[in-house]
Amino acid sequence: MAHSTVAVLERHLTLYRRLFWASAMSSFVLPVLFLVSIGLGVGGYVGDLGGVSYLQWIVPGVMASTAFQMAIGETTYPVLGDFKWSRGYHAMRATPVRVGDMVAGQVLFMVVRVLPQTVVFLLVVVVFGGLRSWWSVVTPLVCAAVVVASALPVMGFSARIDNDGYFALLFRFVMIPMTLFSGVFFPVAQLPVVAQWLAWASPLWHGVEVCRAATLGVAPPWPVWAHVLCLVAWAVAGGWFAMRGFARRLAV
Amino acid sequence: MAEEPLVVARGLVKRFGGFTAVDGIDVSVERGEAFGFLGPNGAGKSSTMRMISCVSPPTAGELRILGMDPVRDGVAIRGRLGVCPQLGNLDADLSVFENLTTYARYFGLSRAEARRRAGELLEFVQLADRAGGKVEPLSGGMKQRLLIARALVNDPEIVLLDEPTTGLDPQARHLLWERLYQLKRQGVTLVLTTHYMDEAEQLCDRLVVMDGGRIVAEGSPRELIGRYSTPEVVELRFAGGGDVAGKLDGVGERVDALPDRVLVYARDGDAAVAEVHRRGLSPLSVLVRRSTLEDVFLHLTGRTLVD
Numbered sequence: 001m002a003h004s005t006v007a008v009l010e011r012h013l014t015l016y017r018r019l020f021w022a023s024a025m026s027s028f029v030l031p032v033l034f035l036v037s038i039g040l041g042v043g044g045y046v047g048d049l050g051g052v053s054y055l056q057w058i059v060p061g062v063m064a065s066t067a068f069q070m071a072i073g074e075t076t077y078p079v080l081g082d083f084k085w086s087r088g089y090h091a092m093r094a095t096p097v098r099v100g101d102m103v104a105g106q107v108l109f110m111v112v113r114v115l116p117q118t119v120v121f122l123l124v125v126v127v128f129g130g131l132r133s134w135w136s137v138v139t140p141l142v143c144a145a146v147v148v149a150s151a152l153p154v155m156g157f158s159a160r161i162d163n164d165g166y167f168a169l170l171f172r173f174v175m176i177p178m179t180l181f182s183g184v185f186f187p188v189a190q191l192p193v194v195a196q197w198l199a200w201a202s203p204l205w206h207g208v209e210v211c212r213a214a215t216l217g218v219a220p221p222w223p224v225w226a227h228v229l230c231l232v233a234w235a236v237a238g239g240w241f242a243m244r245g246f247a248r249r250l251a252v
Numbered sequence: 253m254a255e256e257p258l259v260v261a262r263g264l265v266k267r268f269g270g271f272t273a274v275d276g277i278d279v280s281v282e283r284g285e286a287f288g289f290l291g292p293n294g295a296g297k298s299s300t301m302r303m304i305s306c307v308s309p310p311t312a313g314e315l316r317i318l319g320m321d322p323v324r325d326g327v328a329i330r331g332r333l334g335v336c337p338q339l340g341n342l343d344a345d346l347s348v349f350e351n352l353t354t355y356a357r358y359f360g361l362s363r364a365e366a367r368r369r370a371g372e373l374l375e376f377v378q379l380a381d382r383a384g385g386k387v388e389p390l391s392g393g394m395k396q397r398l399l400i401a402r403a404l405v406n407d408p409e410i411v412l413l414d415e416p417t418t419g420l421d422p423q424a425r426h427l428l429w430e431r432l433y434q435l436k437r438q439g440v441t442l443v444l445t446t447h448y449m450d451e452a453e454q455l456c457d458r459l460v461v462m463d464g465g466r467i468v469a470e471g472s473p474r475e476l477i478g479r480y481s482t483p484e485v486v487e488l489r490f491a492g493g494g495d496v497a498g499k500l501d502g503v504g505e506r507v508d509a510l511p512d513r514v515l516v517y518a519r520d521g522d523a524a525v526a527e528v529h530r531r532g533l534s535p536l537s538v539l540v541r542r543s544t545l546e547d548v549f550l551h552l553t554g555r556t557l558v559d
Binding site: 003006007008014015087090093095098250251 | 268305307309327328330331333335337339340341342343344345346350354355357358359360406
């Protein structure tokens with residue numbers, strides 16, 4: 001039922017209130033520092049990319065990858081913790097809250113976080129002259145889609161492990177390579193073809209390219225519907241994987 | 253027509269792989285009573301509780317809670333239960349008050365109603381002065397009271413308490429029992445598990461004794477003691493070992509030799525003690541006491557409750 005999903009969302013918001021300033025630092029100030037150092041610093045050497053400054057080129061990448069990293073951060077330790085340490089999901093399980101509400105409420109919380117975060121980022125970036133099109137206003141929604149598409153499969157992963165050592169593997173072999181090779185800092189066309197296929201499979205790459213198309217006011221490499229379809233596919237498969245993982249872990 | 257019992261189990265079984273935790277039990281709990289599952293660790297009490305809480309599907313047998321099927325109507329049933337789990341699952345990062353309001357929202361209470369209920373319940377469990385504080389610094393007894401307050405937030409028809417006082421000091425236990433007794437007087441149906449016989453005697457109108465996943469006896473504490481024990485028990489300790497038990501043959505109605513002491517079950521404890529002395533035995537210590545559920549358990553299973 002919808003109000004149970006909202007109740008779960010509220011729990012995460014109540015928990016988040018305590019961490020607001022610490023997390024505002026990592027999810028907002030940090031990307032701005034990134035922009036300044038890499039966008040302006042590295043950009044000074046790189047020069048223009050097809051008539052677009054390097055800063056303008058990496059703005060959408062930094063935006064989408066910040067959303068992606070938030071999604072990973074919120075679905076690793078916090079999810080394992082609510083199974084293993086605080087047992088928050090077990091507390092919910094004893095109430096009318098269903099597994100679907102647990103998953104949906106938590107994903108909704110991340111969406112609620114990413115929207116204002118992206119809007120504030122846009123406002124700052126516009127001061128640096130980082131945006132070239134009014135289409136930029138759709139980027140918060142694209143970032144929300146990246147969050148949903150990457151949070152759900154990771155929730156499914158976290159629901160299936162018992163040892164937080166697996167997170168180190170996830171960070172090293174999935175999150176960092178994905179951040180580096182999803183077109184955030186350079187076009188994936190620079191990569192060997194096999195590596196490009198991997199990039200195409202990543203939800204982050206689709207998010208980055210749609211955001212970039214929006215902020216630069218150009219067409220994305222694939223048709224928009226194809227990018228959106230890939231994000232939806234990740235969300236649907238991830239949602240199924242997460243719900244199944246939660247249901248199994250809670251049914252003893 | 254009499255109301256259907258709130259909990260009915262027939263031939264209820266729970267298996268985990270090859271291990272049978274609950275091995276075909278029959279139970280029924282009537283509205284307004286305090287019903288207990290008494291037994292040692294591993295007797296199947298908690299598995300039974302989880303099935304009644306509708307979080308663990310039965311492997312076999314029939315189970316009906318509030319007239320409904322826990323697998324099909326789990327959401328509806330859980331909305332009318334209050335569960336106080338054995339492994340605490342309070343939100344350590346939320347305040348005491350927020351723990352209650354957050355949980356109340358899971359049951360669909362409005363925000364205003366959740367706050368009102370949280371305030372009332374913190375008064376009831378005597379934690380009102382800790383409302384704004386964190387959960388972590390609370391003592392074990394306080395956390396347990398907070399769990400009970402949380403279990404009451406939806407005004408449940410049945411409150412399920414899994415080992416409510418395990419690990420608490422005597423003073424905290426008495427405070428908790430007193431609160432539970434208050435609930436019972438208000439007509440709330442209580443279902444609890446315990447491996448403390450004094451807890452079962454204090455709180456339960458009726459109980460079942462479980463051992464190895466089965467029910468070995470059922471009745472009120474008085475009935476069980478009347479049926480399986482004698483009104484009084486004499487505890488004797490002797491120096492050295494030797495076959496003292498043999499020399500006690502015929503004293504009282506039954507003699508049980510434990511590793512550290514000998515129990516003599518008798519209608520009249522003092523008369524039994526007199527008989528012991530008449531036989532020329534000189535125990536190091538003699539204690540005449542009323543019979544308890546511990547004695548019932550010992551008689552039924554040959555083992556003590558708490559090892």
